[in-house]
Amino acid sequence: MRSPESLAARTIGSRYFNRRNFLNAGVRFSPSFTWRSIWQAKGVVEIGGCWRIGDGKTIKIWKDPWLPKQNGSRIWSPPKILDPNATVETLIREEEKAWNTDLINQIFAPFEARQIQEIPIPRSEQTDTFIWKKARDGMFRVKLAYHQIKAQNRHQSSNNYEEQREDNTWKELWKTKAHPRTLNFIWRLLHKSLPTKKNLSRKGARCIPTCMRCWEGEETEEHLIRQCDFARRFWFASPLNLRTEQEEGLTLRKWFLDILEKLQLKEKGFFCTLIHQLWKARNQLVFEDKELPIIEEIETATRVFEEYWKAQKKEE
Incomplete structure (x- = not known):
């Protein structure tokens, strides 16, 4: 995702997610072992990663993760006014390099509108970049992904325990x-x-x-x-x-x-x-x-x- 022009990205992308980004790709019919292994790691990337705004031309507002402070980094407000496939660039005043606050306040819930307007927009021409949220430099590292998976598993185990405990307690309550x-x-x-x-x-x-x-x-x-x-x-x-x-x-x-x-x-x-x-x-x-x-x-x-x-x- 950070090197879309690399040989590996172009080779795999041409077969499995041509004209789409990796996060929106499916496993497809009869996938190779390599692609199946990469695709299975998509969930980790979705949780730990997020798009950094450049020109906003490649980030889809309602389909891509780009709000770093939001749980899941995705927009929760339903699509309105703009096309469901609209990109972030439609929310930016190009000449001023600033957010279109009037439009944003009309479309999104107040807490999301505030988050969007807090995101800085580069003054110079830059492309959108996918970053790892937990890394200071935004670069993905296996070590950080490992800690992300461990934390996710602990959270899931804790939730399962609480759910099971609550189910048992409700049974006891009715008795x-x-x-x-x-x-x-x-x-x-x-x-x-x-x-x-x-x-x-x-x-x-x-x-x-x-x-x-x-x-x-x-x-x-x-x-x-x-x-x-x-x-x-x-x-x-x-x-x-x-x-x-x-x-x-x-x-x-x-x-x-x-x-x-x-x-x-x-x-x-x-x-x-x-x-x-x-x-x-x-x-x-x-x-x-x-x-x-x-x-x-x-x-x-x-x-x-x-x-x-x-x-x-x-x-x-």
């Missing part, structure tokens, strides 16, 4: 001895589908998204269950004796799953019931202007859970 309404509430909570003030505000409802208890943060799921001073005192006073301020670096879902894994079957049901009680207490405050002491909220949750637990035991 938990808690009221079905409570389990349904937990599912909605962790999928961020509760009508919190922040969610309602985001959907266009006219409301102040601030928490009505502390007036110090937006009413999100995270805030209601862990971050609000009321929630922190609630968990510390509960029989589980949790200190939520010590785990602020975790997402709500990760915090919930971590605690659930450490609890016994009955404690899991009680934990879910306590979370549900926090939401019920919030609704009492919002809709009835009623605020009970923390100890009463905990006693209510304890009574509700014990009644359900005993009923289940009788059925068994």
